[in-house]
Amino acid sequence: MPIRAQDRWFYPIDWPQLSIVIRFKRAGGRCEQCGRPHGRLVWCLDDGRWWDAESTLWRDSRGRRLRHLPRSQDIFATIRSTKVVLATAHLDHDPSNNSTGNLKALCQRCHLLYDRREHRRRRWLTLHRRKALGDLFLGPYLTR
Template sequence: MKNRHLYPENWEEISLQVREESGWTCEHCGKPCRRPGQSWPEFCNWLLADVSEPWFEQLSDEVFDDEGGEWGFVDRPQRFALTVAHLNHNPADCSRENLKALCAPCHLRYDAGRHAKVRVENWAKRKREARERAGQLRLFEDNF
């Protein structure tokens, strides 16, 4: 996990509790997700046999193999991973009202705006540092 030092020592326990409380279901879209230790084939069989929603369409993607010249399917187990999101984006705040069990795609969508902002900030920082190494001084702290 990136930036693990920002999370409490018992994060794994907290995360597991939130996911168990959700019934291993995304609290945003309702997608059923894999439980720890559940193999991909077991999960697929359970999903196809026991779930009425058409989640099975997300199990794999049809792709073209450029080298072999044939169509095939690629499994997408990451779409069924249940994660825990910090709604205020502060990993130190593990109050239950700040945590939500989200499937990986919903978690990525939830964090997309923040990720874009951080990407721009990092780009600006790299550009500023490159100019400083070349001898350009800054007039203001927030100067790009």
């Protein structure tokens, strides 16, 4: 997730180096949630199951080996490829807290799932802030 302009000052000067240490030295270039490898093209299904080409087996959304193979109709109906990009996530959503226990290397899917509640909260705040500014300067919004 890109750093928002208003939050840029909360990150330390050495954030790029810290992020590299978390993603590639500590996590070994794999998502710490599901195990997807950074920079690789991965075949995945809508429910999070994905094909691990290195181990030649299917994994679930938590990176565990599947006990039962996906049905062929599931594979052909919903399979898609995606390039995995690791990012360093703040577990408490506070960009000023950069302790290693608060940082985790996550792929884009796991990062979005982890931040889902925070994204909803920020979207709600943005919507209400815009409505308040509109009411202040333009009068109440018209409902359509």
